[in-house]
Amino acid sequence: MQNQEIVTFQNVRKSYFLGEVEIKALNDISFSVQKEKFTFIVGKSGSGKSTLLNLIGAIDAPTSGDIIINDIMIETLNDDALSDFRAKHIGHIFQNFNLMPVLNVYENIEYPLLMINEDKNSIKEKVTKMIEDVGLKGLEKHIPSQLSGGQRQRVAIARALVKQPSLVLADEPTANLDSKTSGEIISLMRQMKDKYKTTFIFVTHDRDILDVADETYLLKDGVLEVRDVK
Numbered sequence: 028m029q030n031q032e033i034v035t036f037q038n039v040r041k042s043y044f045l046g047e048v049e050i051k052a053l054n055d056i057s058f059s060v061q062k063e064k065f066t067f068i069v070g071k072s073g074s075g076k077s078t079l080l081n082l083i084g085a086i087d088a089p090t091s092g093d094i095i096i097n098d099i100m101i102e103t104l105n106d107d108a109l110s111d112f113r114a115k116h117i118g119h120i121f122q123n124f125n126l127m128p129v130l131n132v133y134e135n136i137e138y139p140l141l142m143i144n145e146d147k148n149s150i151k152e153k154v155t156k157m158i159e160d161v162g163l164k165g166l167e168k169h170i171p172s173q174l175s176g177g178q179r180q181r182v183a184i185a186r187a188l189v190k191q192p193s194l195v196l197a198d199e200p201t202a203n204l205d206s207k208t209s210g211e212i213i214s215l216m217r218q219m220k221d222k223y224k225t226t227f228i229f230v231t232h233d234r235d236i237l238d239v240a241d242e243t244y245l246l247k248d249g250v251l252e253v254r255d256v257k
């Protein structure tokens with residue numbers, strides 16, 4: 028039978044060292060996320076949420092323990108293989124959107140496909156379709172400063188999904204949005220999950236959006252507890 032786990036952490040620890048002082052950001056975390064789940068990780072500021080998400084996204088490496096994503100043991104990859112792995116398998120939605128200010132909507136969404144050398148026709152087709160999917164038709168030529176917060180977040184979602192990664196990570200995706208817009212953005216992500224069979228992992232402070240989660244974890248002082256599984 029095919030492995031249904033997309034993310035597995037085995038006894039993962041992450042410490043930061045400031046001179047002699049060790050800051051234990053994550054303390055012996057073991058958990059796994061199944062494919063096609065909508066998983067939320069909540070926790071107070073400083074509890075280690077971004078650290079955890081950056082380990083899942085292979086942006087950062089653990090101090091000890093094993094991380095397996097898509098059946099690949101991350102520590103076995105060298106730098107080139109790691110960049111390749113991230114470009115192909117992971118879509119990252121950052122808290123502050125991280126759009127490129129001089130690129131317009133179309134170009135921002137196209138960018139990840141240029142990075143993986145897709146052919147020109149296929150790029151045009153995928154980007155155009157994704158712009159429609161996230162409801163940005165007609166705004167292709169706008170640059171980020173000419174968009175509302177909700178529209179920018181739609182661009183960030185489209186950019187994360189356009190290469191159809193198996194895993195999308197979102198750090199506080201609704202932090203800068205009013206409650207109506209944040210509801211719309213979350214339901215858009217849910218639709219995209221169903222359509223593209225993507226796994227989503229969110230970290231958030233926003234307790235209002237937890238109703239839509241398939242499973243919720245609480246991160247407290249670097250320790251992860253299951254809070255709710257539907």
Ligand SMILES: Nc1ncnc2c1ncn2[C@@H]1O[C@H](COP(=O)(O)OP(=O)(O)OP(=O)(O)O)[C@@H](O)[C@H]1O
Pocket residue numbers: 043044045050051052070071072073074075076077078079
């Ligand atoms: N580069 C770093 N060097 C030293 N300490 C760090 C570094 N990054 C994070 N930390 C520490 O690790 C702990 C966890 O930080 P992290 O950014 O993961 O928290 P967070 O839950 O994402 O917080 P927030 O909700 O405020 O974004 C904090 O105590 C933080 O001060």
Ligand SMILES: [Mg+2]
Pocket residue numbers: 076077078
């Ligand atoms: Mg954070």
